[in-house]
Amino acid sequence: MKVLLLGGTGEARELATLLTAEGVAVTSSLAGRTKDLRLPDGAVRVGGFGGVDGLTRWLRENRVDAVIDATHPFAATMTEHALQATREVGVPLLILRRPGWTAGPGDDWHWADTAADAATLLRAGSVLHQPSGADERVFLTIGRQGLDAFADTGLWTLARCVDPPEPRPTWCTLLLDRGPYDVAAELDLLREHRIDVLVTKDSGGPQTEAKLTAARELQLPVVLIRRPAAPLGVPVVETVEAAVSWVQAF
Template sequence: MKVLLLGGTGEARELAQMLAGVEVVSSLAGRITDARLPAGQVRQGGFGGVEGLTDWLRTSDVDAVVDATHPFAATMTAHAATATRQLDIPLLVLRRPGWTAQPGDTWHRATTAAAAADLLPALGTRVFLTIGRQGLPAFQETGLWTLARCVEPPEPVPTWCELILDRGPYAVDGELALMRQQRIDVLVTKDSGGPQTSAKLVAARELGVPVVLIRRPPLPPGVEVVDSVDRVVEWVRSRR
């Protein structure tokens, strides 16, 4: 059996390790130059849209596709849904659960980065952005002091905000220290879920800092979705 594993997440690396006895090709988009590589075969770079992915799946004799991309990688998920439907190849989407508000949290939800930016003037004056580099331009015109944390620098490097380059996982003590030092009074993040970057939410709760949480994009209609690595392994093995 041959499986294309659309990766880039910790869950995808775990799956590549766990699917012993299955030929797995892990595909990484290539947006992070020093990405942590999974075990086994690795393919880096885009496919060239739906047509390129369809051609690759056909010529590579793939039996199934597992989408374990980031919950906000909507374009890749949509392409995978279209290509596998055209070729009648089984597709399973792995999405970790989103975060759940806890007592003491003050969360404001937004559907897009632009909508999140519109909320900020009423919430604070010193903003901490933890949304990745692609969504930063939506916040350029807020007029608020802004600290942005990214894994890699945006291109071009923004001059309208302070920039920190760092990669999780993060600890609560470190997030508390950073937010206190920078006098952060509003946090903006994506509802990525998982423990790797959740410490900032705990820190915001302890400091009484409001959070603007950007909602996940909707999944394509009709796709099969699970929320754990174990369920993906069961799904793959049931098709061997």
């Protein structure tokens, strides 16, 4: 059985290991936007397909039996391309998405649909605990894409990314780092930079959850950007084990 695994996440790497051990011919596809890629087991291809047409052609030429989309929960374009291409070729598609985060006691969360909406909340000052016009300081952890939406908030901003954006922004302080993170280090970071509000994506998973725990302990408000909805009519699982079971059903 030949499976194309659209990866780049920890779940995708784990799934590639398990399926390869079972004798499934897995090809993991990585976008290649991040340096120092963590390569999964099995065959690997790096780079885009060239849109829906290119992915459709690749599926046919390689006689793929199934596609698993285990990309980041915010990789909506890749998910849409996978949906169109698999329908065109007539092969099944499974989406593997880790569950999003859930607010607990003591959390002060504010939801936004897009990065632009999150920036609007900051400009309005409605989520901040300080009076409007005070010297608020923002910790931005949304990755490289979407940073420009916050360039004109007028607030001091610390932006954490794995790789530097191009061109490198001058309106914020850039911190290059890769998870997983622990609560103690996140608390130190928030205190050191005197952060007043955290802005992040609802990525889910334990690797970057420590910042939410740290914000709760310091009683800081958090602005979360909602993840795109999965397409209708496509099976979605939340665990690697469930994805393995889906493949075994063939």
